[in-house]
Every structure is written in structure tokens, then in C-alpha cells.
Amino acid sequence: MSWTTGVTYIYDGTFDGLLTCVFESYERKEELADISSAEEPQAVLFAPRTVATCQAKAERVYESIARNISPQAQDLIRCGFLTCAPQKELLIYRFLRIGFRVGGQVMQMLTEPSIHQLNKAVRHLKTESHAFMGFVRFSIHDDVLVAVIEPKNQVLPLIAGHFCQRFAGDTFLIYDKNHGEALMYRHDARPEDRLMMLNADEISIPEADEKEEGYRRLWKRFYDTVAIQERINHRARLSHMPKRYWAHLTEMQEE
Amino acid sequence: MDVYDKLTILSDSAKYDVSCSSSGVERGNTPGGTGNTAGCGICHSFTADGRCISLLKVLMSNSCIFDCKYCVNRRSNDTRRAMFTPEELADLTMNFYRRNYIEGLFLSSGIMRNPDYTTEQLIKVLELLRHTHRFNGYIHVKAIPGAAPELISRLGLLADRMSVNIELPTQDSLRLLAPDKSKESILKPMSAIRRGIQENSLDLMKYRHAPRFVPGGQSTQMIVGATPDSDLKIITLTESLYKKFQLKRVYFSAYTPVMEDSLLPALNSKPPLLREHRLYQADWLLRFYGFEAKELLDEGAPNFNPFMDPKCNWAMNHIDQFPVEVNTAPYDKLVRVPGIGIRSAKRIVTARRAGRIDFHGLKKLGVVLKRAQYFITCSGRRLEGLKVNESTILRSLISKREYSMYLPSPQVEQLSLFSDEELAAGAGKEVLLP
Numbered sequence: 099m100s101w102t103t104g105v106t107y108i109y110d111g112t113f114d115g116l117l118t119c120v121f122e123s124y125e126r127k128e129e130l131a132d133i134s135s136a137e138e139p140q141a142v143l144f145a146p147r148t149v150a151t152c153q154a155k156a157e158r159v160y161e162s163i164a165r166n167i168s169p170q171a172q173d174l175i176r177c178g179f180l181t182c183a184p185q186k187e188l189l190i191y192r193f194l195r196i197g198f199r200v201g202g203q204v205m206q207m208l209t210e211p212s213i214h215q216l217n218k219a220v221r222h223l224k225t226e227s228h229a230f231m232g233f234v235r236f237s238i239h240d241d242v243l244v245a246v247i248e249p250k251n252q253v254l255p256l257i258a259g260h261f262c263q264r265f266a267g268d269t270f271l272i273y274d275k276n277h278g279e280a281l282m283y284r285h286d287a288r289p290e291d292r293l294m295m296l297n298a299d300e301i302s303i304p305e306a307d308e309k310e311e312g313y314r315r316l317w318k319r320f321y322d323t324v325a326i327q328e329r330i331n332h333r334a335r336l337s338h339m340p341k342r343y344w345a346h347l348t349e350m351q352e353e
Numbered sequence: 354m355d356v357y358d359k360l361t362i363l364s365d366s367a368k369y370d371v372s373c374s375s376s377g378v379e380r381g382n383t384p385g386g387t388g389n390t391a392g393c394g395i396c397h398s399f400t401a402d403g404r405c406i407s408l409l410k411v412l413m414s415n416s417c418i419f420d421c422k423y424c425v426n427r428r429s430n431d432t433r434r435a436m437f438t439p440e441e442l443a444d445l446t447m448n449f450y451r452r453n454y455i456e457g458l459f460l461s462s463g464i465m466r467n468p469d470y471t472t473e474q475l476i477k478v479l480e481l482l483r484h485t486h487r488f489n490g491y492i493h494v495k496a497i498p499g500a501a502p503e504l505i506s507r508l509g510l511l512a513d514r515m516s517v518n519i520e521l522p523t524q525d526s527l528r529l530l531a532p533d534k535s536k537e538s539i540l541k542p543m544s545a546i547r548r549g550i551q552e553n554s555l556d557l558m559k560y561r562h563a564p565r566f567v568p569g570g571q572s573t574q575m576i577v578g579a580t581p582d583s584d585l586k587i588i589t590l591t592e593s594l595y596k597k598f599q600l601k602r603v604y605f606s607a608y609t610p611v612m613e614d615s616l617l618p619a620l621n622s623k624p625p626l627l628r629e630h631r632l633y634q635a636d637w638l639l640r641f642y643g644f645e646a647k648e649l650l651d652e653g654a655p656n657f658n659p660f661m662d663p664k665c666n667w668a669m670n671h672i673d674q675f676p677v678e679v680n681t682a683p684y685d686k687l688v689r690v691p692g693i694g695i696r697s698a699k700r701i702v703t704a705r706r707a708g709r710i711d712f713h714g715l716k717k718l719g720v721v722l723k724r725a726q727y728f729i730t731c732s733g734r735r736l737e738g739l740k741v742n743e744s745t746i747l748r749s750l751i752s753k754r755e756y757s758m759y760l761p762s763p764q765v766e767q768l769s770l771f772s773d774e775e776l777a778a779g780a781g782k783e784v785l786l787p
Contacts, residue, residue, distance in 0.1 A: 203707050206704060207708070209708075209714030211717075232396045232397040232453075235452060235453060236451065243452075267386070313449070316360055323368065330401050330402050331403040333403070335400065335401055339398065349454075
């Protein structure tokens with residue numbers, strides 16, 4: 099029996115939901131032309147099928163990726179799912195279609211268009227995550243460290259480990275305003291409750307106290323002083339630290 | 354004087370030290386401690402001059418008994434002097450670190466009283482941070498020329514990276530501009546650190562938990578443009594520092610005139626930023642691309658071409674080694690192609706295991722075809738319609754403006770239906786065959 103082409107699936111927007119779509123696609127022999135989490139489907143040849151997330155099916159797909167492709171491929175699609183690529187679901191699906199056909203070699207097929215796009219999106223995610231390890235700015239309120247970020251990709255899962263280790267003895271919160279998610283770490287909680295991901299549309303941050311203001315002033319002073327006037331190069335600064343980061347950088351705030 | 358003023362004075366006088374990297378050490382946190390280090394290093398901000406801020410870069414004190422002519426902190430300069438107490442510095446570092454402003458501390462100092470005393474002060478700060486505050490972040494500390502070896506090894510056990518600045522590439526320049534320093538006083542601490550690292554690596558083989566001595570290695574810095582030393586001298590010295598002293602990094606600092614002196618460039622002269630840039634490009638070629646200094650420059654041409662980067666320049670002078678076939682050439686040949694860097698060369702090596710690569714594929718792998726096209730073939734073929742001659746290659750390697758400066762020939766160009774690239778293709782001489 100040959101595969102039906104041009105089918106659209108709709109899923110609930112979760113990673114398990116996407117893997118369930120992959121399962122159903124093989125089960126029903128339907129080649130997907132689109133996978134979307136949007137409510138209103140676009141005009142397509144066949145009516146879109148809404149796929150109900152099933153954890154058992156998702157797990158079967160996820161495990162078979164490690165077995166039939168490679169553990170690195172698991173990593174890649176997990177990261178792919180966190181990116182801001184417009185059709186990340188489809189890129190992941192196409193990667194898996196090729197992967198289940200050729201096996202581990204799919205990781206080397208860097209010039210294949212959809213694999214190239216997936217890799218590029220993941221690179222963007224990783225570059226941005228690395229940048230945020232530096233660009234997160236905490237304010238300290240009653241010994242709790244609080245930061246707000248506005249990343250394009252969902253970087254929190256990738257930077258969580260770094261900050262949890264670095265500030266293992268602290269309590270901190272990093273709020274991703276763009277995705278409405280927050281990472282919370284409490285050093286005094288039980289080990290299994292220490293790290294939590296919360297959904298939050300908004301958080302309120304208390305006013306900075308005098309001590310906090312003092313250190314912000316010192317930092318800004320340092321920032322302004324270390325630049326060498328004879329070497330001013332605004333373009334170089336912009337290319338390393340684009341303006342979209344400035345809103346939450348202490349040193350870039352007007353007094 | 355409060356901490357705010359001290360920070361202003363002591364960061365202002367530290368800013369000419371270039372190194373700010375926090376790389377080379379991968380270390381986790383300890384129970385009850387604060388901080389860790391990342392092997393790749395992390396930049397936390399970028400200043401208006403486009404340089405990265407990774408560490409809190411300050412001097413402990415800017416009073417100095419030395420009188421080096423190029424230095425703002427020299428004894429005879431009339432400037433405001435300040436000194437941090439170890440407690441102030443530790444407090445500042447911890448509070449900046451917890452707000453994620455910085456990756457750690459870069460601590461240097463003017464020479465107070467004598468080199469040993471100064472080193473002892475630095476040790477005090479580092480001990481306070483490491484032992485009292487249990488700080489596990491990155492610390493870069495300067496080894497003071499002339500300090501006792503025991504003190505340097507104590508300092509090295511507390512720091513991640515150490516550096517001794519060479520400042521001037523020849524002994525003559527040193528004698529002229531830094532009369533209190535000598536080649537020996539600089540090389541002595543440098544070799545002490547190298548010895549420490551070597552002995553430590555033996556200890557670590559025997560005892561896994563032996564304390565680590567300067568795990569991030571050592572670096573140094575040279576001033577460019579304060580003396581008439583050639584690029585060849587600088588880059589040859591750089592190479593031998595990497596080979597003989599196993600340095601991790603050599604930094605270059607375009608000389609910014611800070612004071613009037615008959616021996617120095619005039620106060621209104623601009624720092625030679627382009628020259629500094631070329632030296633860094635060459636430094637990268639030495640460290641990552643497998644080039645040797647003698648391949649890049651020789652007595653006949655002792656300075657870098659300002660219009661073209663050293664790699665392109667090398668390729669133009671060794672055109673007989675091209676084109677290379679991307680599907681079969683070994684990695685170290687690939688990285689020598691203009692337009693192919695370390696990353697794209699690695700991707701080529703990976704991707705060609707899965708199938709042959711064509712010109713479309715190369716673009717996806719991150720190769721800059723505009724430059725690379727003249728130096729490569731894909732499955733034995735050149736890019737279709739490519740005109741290969743000296744003039745077209747030059748135009749692809751350097752910008753239009755620089756191209757007109759580069760060629761001494763008369764620059765008369767008439768309005769024409771054809772682009773100047775096409776015209777040039779007919780006019781230039783053929784150099785690349787087959």
C-alpha cells in the first residue's frame with residue numbers, strides 16, 4: 099500500500115504531541131505536508147486530522163530514535179522543538195522520515211535542505227542560549243535573585259543547568275517574558291523540588307532597594323570606564339550585543 | 354575616598370590590559386560555594402569600543418615604583434592614585450558575580466613598595482575570595498615581574514590564569530621605554546609559571562585531587578605601534594611563545610598615546626587598529642589553521658598587507674597550490690582556502706561522508722563562496738561561468754575602495770554597459786590554470 103500525501107495534522111503543541119503525530123503518520127501511511135498547533139487550519143486538499151497526544155506512542159517513537167538513528171538525533175530534535183523556526187514541527191518530521199530510512203547517517207547529511215534548516219535553527223538556539231549565560235542580569239530582592247529575559251528561542255531549558263550549578267546555594271528566578279515561562283530554583287527545597295519550570299503570563303518584581311541600586315551604579319560606572327575612548331566602535335558592539343538585548347541589561351539603562 | 358571613586362580610578366588604569374577571556378577551565382561548583390567556570394568562557398557585556406567584558410578588570414593599586422614610558426600609571430605621571438583593600442575587592446567581586454555581571458576577577462596592580470609586597474597583597478585578595486567566600490568563579494591574576502618564585506607558586510594555586518606582559522617585542526625597545534624592566538625579569542616569572550604547570554600535570558597524574566596550578570594556562574600582551582618593531586618580529590616572537598612557553602594566548606594592544614614623550618608616537622596619533630587586527634588574524638592562523646610564522650611574513654615583506662587579510666595574502670602568493678578538491682582534500686588543506694574557516698571545514702569533512710558536495714551544498718555548510726570559488730573545485734569542476742584571473746580574484750578578496758588603493762595602475766574607468774567585474778575579467782592576466 100502506498101502512502102497518502104499532502105496530509106495535515108493538528109496537535110496540542112507539546113513535544114509528546116509532535117511525536118504522536120510522527121507515530122500516526124507511519125501507522126496510517128500518511129506523508130505530512132504540515133503539522134500545526136494552530137486552531138484554524140489552512141486550505142488543504144484533505145481535512146486536517148486532529149491528533150490526540152498519547153504518551154505511550156510518543157515514548158515508542160522517542161526510544162526508536164535512539165535505537166534506529168542515534169542518541170545525538172534525539173538531542174537534535176529535542177533542541178529543534180525549542181527553536182523559533184517557523185515550521186519546526188515539519189523540519190523535525192522530515193528529519194525523522196529521512197532518519198528512519200537511512201539511520202545514523204542522517205546526522206551527516208548537512209546539505210539536505212530540511213536537515214540544513216533544522217541544524218541552522220538549533221545553532222541559533224544554542225548561540226542564543228550561550229549569549230544569555232552572559233546577558234542574564236539578576237537583581238537581588240531579600241536574597242532572592244530575579245532576572246527577566248526576552249529571547250527568541252526557548253532558552254531556559256538550555257541555561258538551567260549552568261545557573262543551577264553556579265548559584266547552587268541561592269534561590270533564583272529567571273522569567274522568559276516572550277514565552278511566558280519561568281525557571282525557579284530554590285536551594286533549600288527537597289532535591290526533587292529544587293528546580294521548577296512555571297508558566298506565568300506576568301510576574302511582578304519589587305522595587306530595587308538602596309543596596310541593589312548601589313551595585314547597579316557601581317556596575318554602570320565600571321562599564322562606562324573600561325571603554326577606551328580612542329577605540330570607540332559602536333558597530334562592533336552592536337554585532338556582539340544587538341539592541342534587542344539592551345532592555346534588560348543593567349549597564350545599558352539610562353540613569 | 355569611597356568605593357565608587359576607587360573603582361573609577363582603578364578600572365580606568367586597568368583598561369589598557371587587553372585580556373579579558375574567561376576560558377580554558379571547566380570547573381564545577383563545590384558544596385556551599387558560589388560559582389563555576391565554563392571551558393569556552395562567557396562574555397557578559399560589550400563596551401562601546403566593541404570589546405568583551407567577561408571579568409571585573411581592576412588594579413589593586415595604581416601607584417607604581419616603575420617608570421615605564423608608555424604606561425599611564427608610571428611613577429612620574431601626575432594622576433590620582435587609589436588602592437582597594439582586599440575586603441572591598443572581594444565584596445565587589447561577589448556582588449557583581451551574583452548579579453551575573455561578570456564571570457570573575459581580573460586582578461593586576463602597580464608595583465607597591467616592591468614586587469614581593471605587591472604579590473603578597475594579591476594573594477590576600479585571592480585567599481579571601483577562594484577560602485572565605487568559597488568563590489569558584491574565574492580569576493586571572495598578573496604575575497609581578499621580579500617577585501619571588503615561592504610567592505608566584507602560591508598565587509598560581511589560587512588563580513585560573515596568570516599573565517606576565519612582555520609589552521615590547523625586543524630588548525632594545527624595552528631598554529628604551531621600560532628601563533625598570535628587563536628581558537630576564539619578564540621571562541623569569543613566565544618560565545616559573547610554565548614549570549609550575551608542568552610539575553602540576555605530573556602531580557595530577559599521581560593524585561587526582563592534587564590542587565591545580567594555573568589550570569587556564571598563561572597569557573601575555575604586546576604593545577603594537579609604540580616602537581618601530583616589524584610585524585615579522587612580533588609574530589615570530591608570538592610563535593615561539595606558543596611553542597616554547599606553551600602560552601594559551603598572546604594579546605596585542607594597539608598603542609594609545611597617553612602621554613607626551615619624545616620617544617613615543619605623538620599624542621594626537623591614532624591607535625594602529627588595523628595593524629592590530631591583522632596581527633590577531635595571523636595569531637588565529639598560527640593557533641588554529643596550522644600556519645607557521647615564516648609562511649606568513651619574511652624579510653622581504655616584514656609587515657602585513659593592510660588591504661588584505663594574511664590568509665588571502667598567503668593564498669595569492671601560493672596560487673600554485675590551488676584549486677583544491679573539496680570532496681577529497683584533507684582537512685588541513687581545506688582550512689587554508691580563503692572563505693573556508695575551521696567550522697565550515699569540519700562540516701565539509703562530515704557532510705562528504707554522506708555524499709558528494711556541490712557548490713549549492715557548500716553554501717549551506719557556511720563557506721563564503723565569493724572568496725572560496727576561485728580556490729576550489731567540486732567533483733573536479735569549477736563553478737560554472739567563473740572567470741579566474743588575478744583581477745577577479747583580487748576583487749573578491751578585498752573591498753572596492755581598497756582595490757583601487759591596492760592597484761598602483763591608473764584608475765580610469767569609463768561608463769559602460771558591462772559591470773567593471775566583467776571588464777576586468779577580460780583585462781587581467783590569466784594566472785590560474787588548470
